[in-house]
Structure formats: structure tokens, C-alpha cells
Amino acid sequence: MPGVAAYESTFNALEPALRAAGPAWVHDLRRQGLDRFRALGFPTLREEEWRFTRTRPIAELDFAPARESPAVDSATIVARTFDDAGCLRVVLVNGRAALPAGQPLPKGVWIGSLATALTERGDRVRAVLSRGVDLDRQRFAALNTAFLTDGVFIDVTDNATVEQPIHIVHVTVPGDAPTMTHPRLVVAIGRNAHASVVESYVTTGGGPYFTNAVSELRCGENATLTHCKVQREDARAFHVAMQHAVLASNSRFSTLSVSMGGALVRNDVHTILDGEGIDARVDGLYLAGGRQHVDSHTFIHHAKPHCHSFELYKGVLDDHARGVFNGRIYVDPIAQKTDAKQENNCILLSDDARINSNPQLEIFADDVKCTHGAAIGKTDDEALFYLRSRGIAAQDARDLIVYAFASEVVDRISIEPLKQGLEKEVFDWLEQARAARG
């Protein structure tokens, strides 16, 4: 089994090139990442955080860094994501970013490749990169850091606003042998600044390949950040992603993680409410069939008083799919008047589908309102009978109910073309699931 040693030898072979890419402090960070990953190794099922998710299939394959690949044309991107004509688009092909020339940016806003940012605005990046990401615990983030070369840097300075949504498209063009990418997204939203960011993970098809992404989001005082991540990887892909958001006072933050593709998917979504009066929304939607495995681990940390967090994760599992939801909410002793609500609802479309849902509330303040709920089931019989009694065939009625269930999350998206695109994708997913059942 290649395991950790394989990554180390890949790193050693690449090191001269890595060292040359960007300032010295970045390379120190890479070395630190590699050390941490080497020390932690791949997780085992004995670890609480990985109890239901077996990463052995990833450890068993020998992934080579994905090669540079020609640009992917716009039509392919639209076909695999959504009609993003109104967006500022940044495309990463096999982890390398390219911002199409000629897109005018608003004043006080910098959007571009992280590799460029490291050389051209190293100090700005240094102020935020890897701040708060706990490499001592987050082994895959540590691995990402070890291979950190490119990604996207979005720097929206104080009082600036980006009207158009920023669409970051990660395209993997797989090779003959298994490949990996370690993309890094760094978003810094200054005071009173506003932006919305969509991350799409897609492929031109094929595999296996391994996407190991880290997204760092920082929201300044009274800023607004709307974030959405949509994962549509190949059925043979492994997708591990760590998202770390740090929010300052009176900011408004919403994040949605949609997971549709991939053989093995693990999302860690951490949201740190590090100021007062924050409004945070953390949503998720996962659709899985076949033998897909989708693990969502969320962590919401209320570190200051008077904040509100609302979390809604919904899942639809078919065939032999397996879902894991672990929702941890941690309320510090000083975080009085916290209002936190969490819900995880899941529909199982087959007897062989399974979900492990685990809410974890750790509350150390005494004047708070925290609730959680989980509902797991099949489609509601009452609703099904109601629709059928109006002439709608059983299977159509079931699909309609599942569609409606999923749309509660999709409907919240404020970026209209993305919302419409996802509505259609949920619908198509149901059609395919139905066709697969025969």
C-alpha cells in the first residue's frame, strides 16, 4: 500500500520546483504541512471523527500530481456547472488557475490565481493563509498545504463590493494513471464588504482521481459573504474538502455545500463565529446512489455572544449509498444569548441505503437557545397517497416529494441561474436514480 510514504516521495521529487514557487515562508508552511500529514497518517475507523468513513481506498492508490492540461472551453464548463454568464469566472484545470483576460474588476478587489498572488501580493496572502486551520488535527488540510502551489485568491478590501457572483470552477482532466490535485481557495472579505462565491468541482470524465481541497473564508466586520460549493465529481473520484470560515462581528455569512458526485466524499465545514451579532447560515444537500459514500462533518463554533447560526442539511440516499452527518455545535462560556439551530433530514429511497446522523451539542454558556433535530425516513405515506389520489402515478408522486424535500435547500440560493441549474440537476438525478432502479 502506497500510503503516506508515497506522498512523501512525491513531495521530495517535487521539492525543488515547489521551493521555487512563491516566497520562502510558503515553503516553510508546505514543510510544516508535510510533517503534520506524516505524523498523523491516514485516519482509521477507530478515530471518532472517521468512525464511519474508510479512507483506505484513497490510501491504496498511488496518485501522481495532475499534469498541466489545455484550457477547457466555456461551453463544457457551462454544461457541467450552470449558466454563469453573469458571473466572474475563474477556471482551474488540474489545479492551475487562469483568469480570463479582460474581466474588469471593481475597485479594491483582487481576484486571481493564488500562485500569482503569492508572488505579487505575498503580504496580503500571508496575513490570511492557513490562519486558524488546525494542521495538527486536519491531516488532509495538512496534505493540501504540503502541495500548495496554486488555487484562487479573492481579496475584497474594506467597503468594496463585488456585484457579480464569483464562480470558481475546478476542472479535473484525469490522465491514464490516478492523479491528484490540492487546490486552495483563500477568500478575504474586508469590513463592510460584500461578495458571493460559488465553487464548482467537475471533471471532463474518467478516473480515479483525488481532489483534496481547502477553502479558507474570512468575513470582516459587518461584511456579507454568500458562499456555495457544488461538487459534481466523477463516479470514480475521491473528494475530500476542508472549509474553514472565520467570521467577524456583525457579519452575515451563508454557505451551502451540495454534493452529488464522487465515490468517496468527505466534507469538513467549519464556521467560527468570532465576533458578536453574527448571522451564519450553514446548509448542505447531498444526493447519492450506487455505492457512493458521502460524509459531512460540520462544526459551528460560537466564540462570542449574541450570534445566530442556522444549519440545515438534507440528504437523499438511494441504492447502496451511505451518508454520514456529524453536526457539532460548540458554545463557549462567554457566548451568551447564542441562538443555534441545527437540523439534519434524510430520505432513504432504498432499503440498502444508510445514514449515520449524529448531532453533537457542546454548550458551556447558560443563557442560550440551541436546538437540533434529525429526521430520517422514507417518503411520507400521507403525502404520497394524497398525490396519487389526484391521479399522479406512484413513482412520479414519490419523485415530486423528494424533489420538494431537496428544493427547500436549493430554494435558498440567491444566485438565480445557479438555483435554476440545481433545480434541474436534482430533477435529473431523480430521473437517473429511477432509471437505475428499472
Next chain:
Amino acid sequence: MLEIKNLHASVEDRKILKGVNLTVKAGEIHAIMGPNGSGKSTLAQVLAGRDTFDVTEGEIILDGESILELAPEERATKGVFLAFQYPVEIPGVRNNYFLKTALNAVRKARGETEFDAMDFLKLVKGKMKLLKIDESFMNRSVNEGFSGGEKKRNEILQMAILDPKLCVMDETDSGLDIDALRVVASGVNALRSPERAIVVITHYQRLLNYIVPDIVHVFVDGRIIKTGGKELALELEKEGYAEVAG
């Protein structure tokens, strides 16, 4: 049109219907009156094909054909419509989409052309006016957050749109104030036709002041024990079920 013969139904070995016999002709309005827990609602659900109930004996014939083996959606396309006592809330499904899907499913099964969005809108607007339903109704989720009166009006709207032969109305008056009751009743009366039969299930006589039945049945302990004209309803109201049941 409808013939129910010696119908027995149970749920988990508990017998609820114990030999129901009922014949309803086209153009007629029948009222089935009975106390709570007598099995009236079960009869309504069994007619519509709810599979939580096991039919252990008897027959349900619609236009000369047994419908017992048919799925709820097949019965609907053959013209059976149940107005629910408790219309189900379906968050996320827009009323508009729901009604159009249902109408086209029914039309398709009847070999009629499906309605496009424009035709459908025209049809719905007319019916909504009749039932004093606000147009915002159509963009709301099916029954979600509807008041009792709105839910019942939504049932009648569906009935008006799907144009069934046999309407079974289960406690349509429950939860309605007098104004809502009038609106609902006038909607139902507008749907009276020589081709259509209506079965009204209720345990109060009140509704029958507005929807005047041709025939009244007294339903006690899983069966019809007495049948008469509309005056029977008044008698029931005055004397009570125990007295009439003897």
C-alpha cells in the same frame, strides 16, 4: 354509477367496515351521516384506494367495473375524487405545479390532450374566481400554512379542475366558519351535474343546509343502518344517532 356491495375492511385485524352496501346513481347527492369513529372516513379512504386498509370482503363497482384492485391514481383517472378531511401539507411542491401535473395525468389517462401552461392558467383562473380563491394560492406550497378554510377550498378547486364523476367529500365542513362553509358549498353546488355523483360524509346536519342531499344514510359501527330522504338528516340532528339507530 357506484355500487358498494357487502364491503368489509380492517386495519391490523381491527374490523372497521362491516358490510357496507350503497348504490349511488349519476346526478345524485348522497349524505352519509354517523358518529365519530363509526368508520365513515375509512369508507372514504377505501373508496380512494388507501392501502393501509385491507378489504377482506365485498366489492366496489364503478360504472360496472370493479375498482378494488386499482391503485389510487388509476381510480382518480377513472373519475374518483376524494376531498380529504385533513388535506395533506406538502412543503416545496407548488400548488400550481401540483394541479397541472394532476390534471395532465388524468387527461392523459383519459386519452385527452395535455394542457399547456396557458390553457391551464385560463382554466384555473375561472375556477378560482368561482371559489373566491386568491391567485397567490397557486404559488404557495400545497396546503402549507393554509387556514382550515383555505385547505378545504383548495380541495374543491382540485375537484373542479379534475372534473371527476364521483366526488367523495370527507367531513368537508369540519374546521369551517359559516362564511367559508357557504363558499365551499356553493362551489360544490356549482359542480352538481346529471353526470356526476356526490357523496357527502359528515356528522353534522349543518352542511346539508347548503348542500342539499337527495338521499341520507345513517352510518353506525361500520355499516349503513338506515336510509331515507333529506328529512332523515333533521331527524338525526334532533333525536341523535343512538335514538335513530334504535
